[in-house]
Structure formats: C-alpha cells, structure tokens
Amino acid sequence: xxxxxxxxxxxxxxxxxxxxxxxxxxxxxxxxxxxxxxxxxxxxxxxxxxxxxxxxxxxxxxxxxxxxxxxxxxxxxxxxxxxxxxxxxxxxxxxxxxxxxxxxxxxxxxxxxxxxxxxxxxxxxxxxxxxxxxxxxxxxxxxxxxxxxxxxxxxxxxxxxxxxxxxxxxxxxxxxxxxxxxxxxxxxxxxxxxxxxxxxxxxxxxxxxxxxxxxxxxxxxxxxxxxxxxxxxxxxxxxxxxxxxxxxxxxxxxxxxxxxxxxxxxxxxxxxxxxxxxxxxxxxxxxxxxxxxxxxxxxxxxxxxxxxxxxxxxxxxxxxxxxxxxxxx
Numbered sequence: 001x002x003x004x005x006x007x008x009x010x011x012x013x014x015x016x017x018x019x020x021x022x023x024x025x026x027x028x029x030x031x032x033x034x035x036x037x038x039x040x041x042x043x044x045x046x047x048x049x050x051x052x053x054x055x056x057x058x059x060x061x062x063x064x065x066x067x068x069x070x071x072x073x074x075x076x077x078x079x080x081x082x083x084x085x086x087x088x089x090x091x092x093x094x095x096x097x098x099x100x101x102x103x104x105x106x107x108x109x110x111x112x113x114x115x116x117x118x119x120x121x122x123x124x125x126x127x128x129x130x131x132x133x134x135x136x137x138x139x140x141x142x143x144x145x146x147x148x149x150x151x152x153x154x155x156x157x158x159x160x161x162x163x164x165x166x167x168x169x170x171x172x173x174x175x176x177x178x179x180x181x182x183x184x185x186x187x188x189x190x191x192x193x194x195x196x197x198x199x200x201x202x203x204x205x206x207x208x209x210x211x212x213x214x215x216x217x218x219x220x221x222x223x224x225x226x227x228x229x230x231x232x233x234x235x236x237x238x239x240x241x242x243x244x245x246x247x248x249x250x251x252x253x254x255x256x257x258x259x260x261x262x263x264x265x266x267x268x269x270x271x272x273x274x275x276x277x278x279x280x281x282x283x284x285x286x287x288x289x290x291x292x293x294x295x296x297x298x299x300x301x302x303x304x305x306x307x308x309x310x311x312x313x314x315x316x317x318x319x320x321x322x323x324x325x326x327x328x329x
Contacts, residue, residue, distance in 0.1 A: 024300035024308045026328040028293070029055045029316040031276040032085065032126065032168060032202060032225055036061035039282040041070050045077035047285045051293045053277075055324060057316070059085040059125030061280070064110060068117050083322060084121040085168075086110045088156060094128050096144045100152045107159050122320040123165040126202045127156045130183070132175040132246070145176050148186035157190075166198040166319045168225070174206040174246025184211060191219035198319045200274060203228045206246040209261055216269050223271075223315070226250070227278035230295065256298040263302060270307035274315045275300070 030053050035044055048056055058074070060067050067087075075082050091106020092098030107124070114121040133143035146153055148169075160167045171187075173180040190199060201207065202225045207215070215222050229250045250262045258266070266273050277292055279285045300308040305328055313326035 022301035027313040031316045033279040041073045085125045126168045126170040130172040225276040227276040270310040
C-alpha cells in the first residue's frame, strides 16, 4: 500500500510539474504597442526580431511627418512583422484643454495619409478617455478624465467606426474609481448601440474581476487587451505619486501563473481577451520585452489550447482583419 501511495504521489507531482511547464508555442500577435522618439527604428526592429512575437500592431508617438518613413523601415527590418495602427494621441488629443476640432481633424488627416500612402492600416491606436497624471522623467502629463458620452470621445469613436475598425479605449476604472460605475454603464450603452462592432479596453481597463464578469455577462463585444496587467504591489508603491497606480495583476504573486479565477474566466470566455503588451518607452522594448513575452507564453500555455490560440492570435486576426495564419504550435 505504501509503495502504491508513493507511486501515485510521484505521478501527481510529475503531472502537475509537466502542466506548469507547458508553454504556448503558437503564433503570437501583440495587438497594441507604440514606437516613440526614445527608441530608434533599428532598436525596435531588433527587439521585435529577437523576442518571438510574430506580428505587432504598432502605433506611433512621433511627428506625423516621420510615421510613413519609420513604419516602412521597421517593416523592412522585421520582414513584415508590423501592422500599422493610426495614432489617436497626436494633434493635442491627449491634452484635455486642447481644441476638440483640431484633435479630431488630426486623426482624420492621419487616416487620409495612411490611405493615400498605402500604409494598409489595420486599426487605430488607443483613444484616451481617462489617464492619470504622470510626473516622472519620461512623461509629464496633467491627466485626463472624460467619459464615453463626451463630444470629443464620441467623435473619435465615430472616426474609427466609420472606417470599419475595432475601437481601442483607454479607461482607468481603478485610478478613477469614483467614476467607474458610470464608465461601466456607458460601455454597456456603447455596446448596445453598436452590437456588430468590437471595442477593446487597453490594460484590461484596470478592471476588477467582478467588473470583468459583469461586462462579459452584459455585453457581447467589449473585449480586454492584456497589456500592463501584471503589476506587483511593490511596483505600484514605487509609482505612487508619479503615475497610474490602478493597475491590476492577473498573476499569482511573483509567478508566471495566472490566478485561478482569471484562468477560468479566460477559458470560459476566450473570445473576450486579446494579447497585447503596449510597449511604449525604450525601457519597455529593450529591457522588459523578453521577460514579458516569456511570461505570457507560459500563462497562455496554462490555458486550454483553443483558448490560448484565440487570445494569442485568433481574436486579433478576426477583430483587426489581419488575414494571417494562426498556428497553435
């Protein structure tokens, strides 16, 4: 009996260890990252080539006049691994006191340039609705707290919808907790008004688990981009007073393992989650990128194979009409 018990125990350990070490080896699409002025075309291309992400949907934080040149150069250096997201932050859109007309017209101008320049854009970058103030060396920002019914946001959303592209929204339900109920209600209304369109919340919208369940239950087309969803409490303390502190963490403390409740929610609703990293600054690309990709390949490996493939590639392929092949291994 003791021998049998020992064998069963060893088999349990072996199976658990094997499952924990499974890694998703299929096609991986980063559905939103950004290229700014702090990193060169060569550096960002080398980072993309070195880290096993098959496709990157890339927005830009640079002068509009340089976008086409840099996009084409990156695509050449990466052998076509990049798809273009028209930036929505340029032209003063990210400044709450700037002219709405100028901000919206800049988006339209960038759209016209993309079409005339045959840049084959697959969508638009994130539309800033809420964004906490920043006060650190790489970003000084006064912050923004609008809502989905404000004229600026409604007009920006309409530009994207009129181009038949998915809408990426930047809301911060934790950093603006007092307004989270209103934003959630507005998201449901937005979904109801546009049942055949897709809306994606970058950074998971800083959404709590119960709020995520609520949105999934009450909408069919609000989805969650996974970017910046693994912040530790230590890191949040470091950011306090300097940047957003409402980030959520889908992972168990100091591990590459998804929390059981999030793992279950992803497996039950795989169409509602989309892999993204949202690399922004040079440090994201040069120092954090490799670890993030490794972490997420392990996390995806812990999901059902169909769920992992949808979240890693299939959903991006469908929502952004990428016309790529999503391999599960």
